[in-house]
Amino acid sequence: MKMKNNRILLVLALLAAFLVTMVAGCAKEEPKAPEQGQQPPAKELKLATTTSTQDSGLLDVLLPEFEKDTNYKVKVIAVGTGQAIEMGAAGDVDVILVHSRAAEDKFVADGFGVDRRDVMYNDFLIIGPAEDPAGIKGSADTIEAFLTIASKQAAFVSRGDNSGTDKKEKGIWTKAEITPAGAWYIESGQGMGDTFRMADEKKAYTLIDRATYLAQKDKYKLEIIMEGDKSLLNPYGVIPVNPEKFPNVDYEGATKFAQWLTSEKGQKMIGEFGVEKYKQQLFVPDAK
Amino acid sequence: MNIFVEGIKEGVYLIWQMDPEIIQITLLSLQVSLTALVLSAVFGIPAGAALALKRIPGKRIYLNIIYTLMGLPPVLAGLLVYLLLTYRGPLGQFELLFTPSAMVFAQVLLAAPIVCGLTARAVMALPQDVYDTAATLGASRRQAAAAIMREARIGIVAALTTAFGRVIAEVGAVMLVGGNIRWSTRVLTMSIVLETRMGNFSTAIAIGLILLTLSFIINLLILKLEKRTLRYDNTIQIT
Numbered sequence: 001m002k003m004k005n006n007r008i009l010l011v012l013a014l015l016a017a018f019l020v021t022m023v024a025g026c027a028k029e030e031p032k033a034p035e036q037g038q039q040p041p042a043k044e045l046k047l048a049t050t051t052s053t054q055d056s057g058l059l060d061v062l063l064p065e066f067e068k069d070t071n072y073k074v075k076v077i078a079v080g081t082g083q084a085i086e087m088g089a090a091g092d093v094d095v096i097l098v099h100s101r102a103a104e105d106k107f108v109a110d111g112f113g114v115d116r117r118d119v120m121y122n123d124f125l126i127i128g129p130a131e132d133p134a135g136i137k138g139s140a141d142t143i144e145a146f147l148t149i150a151s152k153q154a155a156f157v158s159r160g161d162n163s164g165t166d167k168k169e170k171g172i173w174t175k176a177e178i179t180p181a182g183a184w185y186i187e188s189g190q191g192m193g194d195t196f197r198m199a200d201e202k203k204a205y206t207l208i209d210r211a212t213y214l215a216q217k218d219k220y221k222l223e224i225i226m227e228g229d230k231s232l233l234n235p236y237g238v239i240p241v242n243p244e245k246f247p248n249v250d251y252e253g254a255t256k257f258a259q260w261l262t263s264e265k266g267q268k269m270i271g272e273f274g275v276e277k278y279k280q281q282l283f284v285p286d287a288k
Numbered sequence: 289m290n291i292f293v294e295g296i297k298e299g300v301y302l303i304w305q306m307d308p309e310i311i312q313i314t315l316l317s318l319q320v321s322l323t324a325l326v327l328s329a330v331f332g333i334p335a336g337a338a339l340a341l342k343r344i345p346g347k348r349i350y351l352n353i354i355y356t357l358m359g360l361p362p363v364l365a366g367l368l369v370y371l372l373l374t375y376r377g378p379l380g381q382f383e384l385l386f387t388p389s390a391m392v393f394a395q396v397l398l399a400a401p402i403v404c405g406l407t408a409r410a411v412m413a414l415p416q417d418v419y420d421t422a423a424t425l426g427a428s429r430r431q432a433a434a435a436i437m438r439e440a441r442i443g444i445v446a447a448l449t450t451a452f453g454r455v456i457a458e459v460g461a462v463m464l465v466g467g468n469i470r471w472s473t474r475v476l477t478m479s480i481v482l483e484t485r486m487g488n489f490s491t492a493i494a495i496g497l498i499l500l501t502l503s504f505i506i507n508l509l510i511l512k513l514e515k516r517t518l519r520y521d522n523t524i525q526i527t
Contacts, residue, residue, distance in 0.1 A: 090374050
């Protein structure tokens with residue numbers, strides 16, 4: 001009998017631990033209550049976006065302002081552009097903020113999204129070891145630089161994850177009429193931060209967006225080898241998911257988000273982001 | 289080496305400061321994984337016992353399947369749950385994707401086979417005497433089954449600690465179905481991934497230490513209680 005009691009005790013203790021965390025889990029929501037006191041509870045808006053907007057810290061600056069202005073609570077799911085677009089095409093999110101023009105246009109043409117708007121652009125950089133082993137400094141354009149890297153078989157780390165950055169890179173290889181393959185061409189299959197880290201470890205070249213580079217450059221040794229070429233521009237678009245296709249999505253909220261990002265206030269905040277910290281603009285607002 | 293020292297310092301600092309975000313993330317980790325563990329125990333222990341004790345045609349095949357599922361890749365479990373819960377999926381109307389419930393769902397898929405398989409193993413390892421003695425003493429079938437489970441309890445506790453270890457440390461499944469949403473579905477393992485991705489290695493190590501500490505405390509609790517139940521038994525000893 002004694003033993004049975006003890007076994008019950010064990011089960012009870014586990015249950016108690018479980019309940020404590022449940023209660024604690026509920027308690028954590030209390031601090032939010034006062035904010036909601038004077039107005040109706042915030043509605044949730046699901047945003048699928050790229051890791052670059054999250055890892056650079058841009059969203060941490062923009063979203064609290066948007067939430068204050070519209071009484072929405074934005075849930076951010078930061079993945080590669082490819083996956084973000086898939087989430088939109090499955091109706092699992094309300095709005096997407098991505099950077100891959102061709103895939104965005106297809107997303108709208110297929111009827112998954114409506115009313116795409118330009119939000120901003122940043123630019124890509126080619127970074128690599130300071131000594132520039134392939135000697136691409138001073139190349140006329142990106143295509144020439146990529147051709148040189150391939151012919152010298154200099155180590156190059158690709159995202160290889162179908163993200164916006166990956167699509168950009170593949171586009172340049174296509175224009176250079178090269179199918180990169182071989183031991184020098186490393187596909188990381190991971191996000192920008194991971195790929196940066198891997199390129200640093202391997203002393204390799206990689207294509208990276210300026211925002212991620214500036215935010216993390218102090219941790220690694222790679223330097224900017226090439227920048228400023230027109231083909232390295234990286235435009236971001238915001239697209240609400242089509243409510244006719246997915247009645248579950250919050251189209252009103254998605255539109256509010258798109259309008260806010262492209263509003264004077266949103267655009268000004270984007271333009272000012274990072275200037276104080278990095279002494280340069282990370283994203284250039286370009287809403288029409 | 290410096291980075292480890294930094295990580296340990298930062299970990300202690302994070303706990304000391306009671307950083308609200310870290311606390312929320314830690315509590316969510318506990319909540320999701322303990323819920324998954326309790327649910328897995330509720331399904332897994334009886335299923336494992338039944339599998340071990342009942343005459344079931346093709347028992348070996350069932351056991352083989354359960355043992356295989358003990359090695360289910362977390363990302364695959366996550367993908368299955370994702371496809372079930374996506375808006376166009378069979379369970380889409382409940383809108384569970386990107387919620388802690390979805391994460392519990394995925395973790396149960398990972399933990400239940402472990403609880404079930406190891407429970408079956410523990411029960412099957414018992415000598416026939418356990419049942420015979422109980423039957424001789426006039427126990428009903430029910431009472432005899434209870435006696436068997438009591439004898440197998442060390443194995444069952446091992447099943448629970450193993451299952452807990454698997455789910456608390458797992459990232460692939462919860463990342464996929466939870467979405468790593470700040471203040472909502474981010475758990476400790478996802479924070480480690482995120483901080484690593486951002487190059488903040490010492491923070492990643494700090495969060496890792498918090499996770500290990502948490503595991504240590506939970507296991508301490510489980511083992512302490514197990515020890516109490518053993519007080520009147522003789523465990524094996526070399527004298």
